[in-house]
Amino acid sequence: MRTLNVSEIIGNIKEMCIEANHFLSEDMKCAMKCAAEAEKSPLGKQILNQLQENLEIAGREMIPICQDTGMAVVFVEIGQEVHFEGGLLEDAIHEGVRQGYTEGYLRKSVVKDPLIRENTKDNTPAVIHYDIVPGDKVKITVAPKGFGSENMSRVFMLKPADGIEGVKESVLTAVKDAGPNACPPMVVGVGIGGTFEKCALLAKKALTRPVDEHSDIPYVRELEQELLEKINDSDIGPGGLGGCTTALAVNINTYPTHIAGLPVAVNICCHVNRHAVRVL
Amino acid sequence: MEKYINVPLAEGAAAELRAGDYVYLTGTIYTARDAAHKRMYEALERGEQLPVEMENNVIYYMGPSPARPGRPIGSAGPTTSSRMDKYTPTLLDLGLKGMIGKGRRNQEVRDAIVRNGAVYFAAVGGAGALLSRAIVSSEVIAYDDLGTEAIRRLEVKDFPVIVVMDAEGNNLYESGSAINHMG
Numbered sequence: 001m002r003t004l005n006v007s008e009i010i011g012n013i014k015e016m017c018i019e020a021n022h023f024l025s026e027d028m029k030c031a032m033k034c035a036a037e038a039e040k041s042p043l044g045k046q047i048l049n050q051l052q053e054n055l056e057i058a059g060r061e062m063i064p065i066c067q068d069t070g071m072a073v074v075f076v077e078i079g080q081e082v083h084f085e086g087g088l089l090e091d092a093i094h095e096g097v098r099q100g101y102t103e104g105y106l107r108k109s110v111v112k113d114p115l116i117r118e119n120t121k122d123n124t125p126a127v128i129h130y131d132i133v134p135g136d137k138v139k140i141t142v143a144p145k146g147f148g149s150e151n152m153s154r155v156f157m158l159k160p161a162d163g164i165e166g167v168k169e170s171v172l173t174a175v176k177d178a179g180p181n182a183c184p185p186m187v188v189g190v191g192i193g194g195t196f197e198k199c200a201l202l203a204k205k206a207l208t209r210p211v212d213e214h215s216d217i218p219y220v221r222e223l224e225q226e227l228l229e230k231i232n233d234s235d236i237g238p239g240g241l242g243g244c245t246t247a248l249a250v251n252i253n254t255y256p257t258h259i260a261g262l263p264v265a266v267n268i269c270c271h272v273n274r275h276a277v278r279v280l
Numbered sequence: 281m282e283k284y285i286n287v288p289l290a291e292g293a294a295a296e297l298r299a300g301d302y303v304y305l306t307g308t309i310y311t312a313r314d315a316a317h318k319r320m321y322e323a324l325e326r327g328e329q330l331p332v333e334m335e336n337n338v339i340y341y342m343g344p345s346p347a348r349p350g351r352p353i354g355s356a357g358p359t360t361s362s363r364m365d366k367y368t369p370t371l372l373d374l375g376l377k378g379m380i381g382k383g384r385r386n387q388e389v390r391d392a393i394v395r396n397g398a399v400y401f402a403a404v405g406g407a408g409a410l411l412s413r414a415i416v417s418s419e420v421i422a423y424d425d426l427g428t429e430a431i432r433r434l435e436v437k438d439f440p441v442i443v444v445m446d447a448e449g450n451n452l453y454e455s456g457s458a459i460n461h462m463g
Contacts, residue, residue: 043442047404050407050440051404051407053410054404054408054410055409057410058355058409062348063348063408063412064354064408065406066357066408067343067355067428068343068357068408069345105354106345107343107345107355107428108428109428119428121427148383148405151360179383179453180384181360181384183405239402239404239405239442241442241444241452270406272406
């Protein structure tokens with residue numbers, strides 16, 4: 001059994017909130033750069049070049065990449081040999097988010113009640129997903145999620161008879177409906193299978209997978225590739241103003257499901273697909 | 281076409297802009313997003329004055345991140361405009377001449393843009409760090425309690441936007457790819 005003091009969690013989460021909002025991961029930076037070079041539409045290219053400049057300014061001057069610094073989504077994979085001391089893990093995660101957003105000059109975008117809508121003023125609470133895994137390490141992923149793209153995300157409860165064509169149609173429908181609202185070029189996270197909530201979580205997790213890594217299931221990998229090509233043929237383009245760069249990646253996760261169902265979730269993320277990962 | 285224009289907009293200036301124009305704005309604009317729009321709309325329903333004159337002004341749908349010490353503002357890119365659609369025709373009919381945001385607008389807004397000789401600009405979504413550099417100063421002038429959603433007066437210099445919907449009813453989101461392919 002390994003003992004971990006939750007104060008370590010607080011400090012790391014705080015730093016990760018700040019890091020994720022100012023610096024994209026290497027895979028995202030590469031994908032953005034390649035897209036700017038490859039884009040054919042003049043206006044599309046101009047927009048992608050501005051996004052390159054935006055990333056440069058964000059990192060150099062410590063201005064958040066986007067003013068919507070998101071609701072903090074935190075994935076925690078806890079090795080089952082780990083024992084936490086010094087307080088509650090959940091409290092520590094929220095405290096890390098609170099410190100990161102208040103001390104890091106990040107926007108506070110969270111309201112306490114969905115209908116009464118009073119701002120909590122420190123961007124808490126976070127949305128936390130726990131997994132218990134083998135080992136004695138704790139892997140934390142902080143993924144601040146902006147709502148321009150979150151609002152365009154969808155869940156489709158398909159019938160088994162809809163099959164793979166139904167899945168393709170669902171993804172393309174969600175992307176087309178999102179269009180300029182979701183700040184393209186986007187990253188498309190797809191969850192297929194499980195239950196109503198499981199497919200949404202699969203889709204969310206898919207967004208944290210590096211955009212240059214593909215599914216290790218052969219047919220899923222092919223589906224990722226085919227959907228990416230179809231999306232980029234849609235001519236939505238950068239900023240929704242036309243061009244061949246509508247998505248940088250389609251990441252799909254699958255899970256077993258019920259004989260009667262085929263749930264599909266499409267979680268859309270803008271080009272500011274942020275995540276910071278640390279293993280403690 | 282690239283154009284440099286002053287804000288608030290001169291009489292008739294908005295109606296001369298065309299979808300696809302790349303415009304640099306210099307002067308004064310005001311921020312308002314979801315909560316501020318709701319509050320302005322409710323004030324009008326009660327027959328009260330708005331905290332900002334609409335006449336010839338431009339509203340930027342934006343809620344910034346906090347400014348670091350010594351800077352006028354934090355990250356400052358556009359938010360999705362369609363959430364303001366419910367309130368926008370009323371403001372346009374009161375003389376509002378331009379909006380800056382991102383994404384589609386509904387038919388009521390498009391009709392009100394044409395009816396009032398107004399214009400809808402898009403700024404590049406997710407380019408908040410870059411756009412912040414065209415903002416010279418920022419001051420909260422109403423609804424301070426709304427935090428990032430307060431109404432701010434911004435002084436901007438060469439703030440880059442693209443005309444998406446114009447007073448003739450053109451919509452670059454529908455025709456944009458066609459224009460691009462000609463170029």
